[in-house]
Amino acid sequence: MNKYPFPENFLTSLSAENGFDEQNFIKAHENSDAPTSIRLNPFKHSVLKTGAQMPWCADGFYLDARPSFTFDPLFHAGCYYVQEASSMFIDHIIKYIRQNKEQPVKVLDLCAAPGGKSTLLNSAIGADDLLVANEIIKTRVPILTDNLSRWGQSNVIVSNNDPKDIGRLKSFFDIILVDAPCSGSGMFRKDPQAMNEWSEANVNLCHQRQERILADILPALNEDGYLIYSTCSYSHQENEDILDWLCQEFDLESIRIPIYKEWGIVETESALQKAWGYRFYPGQVKGEGLFASCLKKKTNTGELGNFKNNMQQKISSKEIDQVKAYLHNPESFYYFKVTDDWLAINRTHKESLNILQRHLYLKKSGVRVGKLMGKDLIPDHELALSTIINRDVVLQTELSHDQAIQYLRRDNIDLNPTEKGWSLMTFEGHSLGWAKLLPNRINNYYPKEIRILASFK
Template structure:
């Protein structure tokens, strides 16, 4: 691989003799990884080998997966570079936390954060790019958590709506992507020292907005997939200098090394507590990870809270369901076993233009934001009929279900993914969940003719 001369010179200076290993590793194959989804029923029942766990994760393994497998369509796995698994681990999310993933698409880290929350608390997964936000929504839909909000916003618009709102924030910042060079050599064509500095400026702008959303005592994890000190240690030094933030120690596992205070002007000793993953050390591609705690004890956000209350009074198109409508939804829902987060759906359920949903956050708090998902869309109410949503099928994959058609044969699974109807030998009627290898991936509907009507969304068909 031909690297830019300026890049070679820079890393020879920074790494000294180690730079030989670094440059050699760029030409080697990357080691793939995947994460399992502990939210799903019998989640370790997958066709992949689980013999090579990734040490610092609870659900990460070395190996490859395919987007056609039922493990993928049913949200049992997410393919992720092993080093990219560390930022979500470092944020140490606990059930009940209010969490923001500010730069979230395509969702590798968001899915891990949702796993850690176990349906309790809230994850707001935000992505600024419209097309990438769509992928993020789809990936999180497959994951099947009940407590996720997906937004497509700029950090500053989000910060205006949600001041001092989050316990934990992940900022997996856009960066010069040096850690992606061997996976995606095209990424190299954008590289220049000038680009590194442009990225640094953008990272500071994003972090300044993130800080407005962090509660006193809250924690942030800042990560990049680049090696440049300007976007890594220097950013952390800037954060410490400009905010009441303290660097928190992160555990070093095999293949990880400490951050480099000596690569910054500030030479702040705490930078040693940050973590670098280099591709020559065998844990996937490159990653930098830092964890910082907000040492402010009180929020002077009183007036902001007041503002939020006022904004809550603004009208939205969201309404409650009447008794008859709840009964219509109930007729379908009652056939399925519901996971945590949906047990009290009758009390919490709302609708917007017929879309019936159980919100993860009060929609009025989110008023004016571009929301792609708030909690779980149960389905669509059409006069006296209710059609369950695809998202609900993925959510119901958390539990063992009886109202289920489990294809024995891979050909039927493939035909269903393609959008075909299937003749089934079953006494079940009406809406059923559809699975292959017990991985629930869709709804279907069976009539008296025993034909399974296809409800796999047109946009996802393969």
């Protein structure tokens, strides 16, 4: 009898799954910890001590030990994201299906918070591509927005909508990722508490919810577009059975993703439609449990129709010129206002933004640059972390590690500046945020809601 407290009937439910090795699975849970892995931000090159490279994601690396990410300024600067290794397989899928695609694409991450797969998608696409990261649960939107702001790109929109609302955007997206809510058995080693919530009844409930989410969102995928479906569950009801249902009900075509035997990933086929799926088992891969698949839509479910935006803002060209000064390559952006805030998004996404503004509840669009007060710009935190800022026109103050932690805690900074005005506070050349340097003090403008609260040990 194994010591690990798996739920009743759990191992029995997996006994017939292709590639499942019960003894190896039990051993991995009893005798090994979940590996720590990070994914580097390709837009913010930094010198980081990393371990072995991820076999299915070039930017992914295993760490030999888990450091205190909270007290690493480069983490707060968005130089990397701490992400579970198996989930980075989505990068491999995206790059495979896009290898011969030259036209810009619009990508949706439907269940996006906290932002791991959204930042991954953002790294895998180009500036002319658009990422819409949606989170259904309102309370989870802020962490998604914060993580994408750290990543620094301007071709991103964050929304807070139900899949049915997005489904009304017929044929709008070229790629949709649905990392579906699931029973969570793939996280048992990383989060043993998840075992208390697992049951066969919950698996069936998740299966029904997954079908509802997929049915609601599929109209938004265009013909010849790709659906990437993933879960952190081992249950075939939530995985291969869903693939059979998708192929039968919506005439989707399964896409076989090439993998290497040494990766340890188990390739499966669904019972009825022989749709390809990819299973990750701890002990066979260096990562946690995951199921991933890719399907292609072969039917046309209609078009959104012609859209003319009659709500264009009348904004001063003089003010736009003031904002432009703060951006690198300013002519490549479309500028607009939300209340008093100026924002910028890649010019190629202007029409898409107008459509999304009309149909969805948006929480972040491009990069929030700041507010104009006369001839001065009060810069926003998003601008500081972005890769589009023109650093030639702003003051910069390089901090030591201890000073950076003081800044990130919103403590008084032990610093004697010789210049005055708004300054980017940087660590190893990477922006952390803004401070205003005054003759007798430094005003720390790091956002209160994301400051470090833990004590530094």
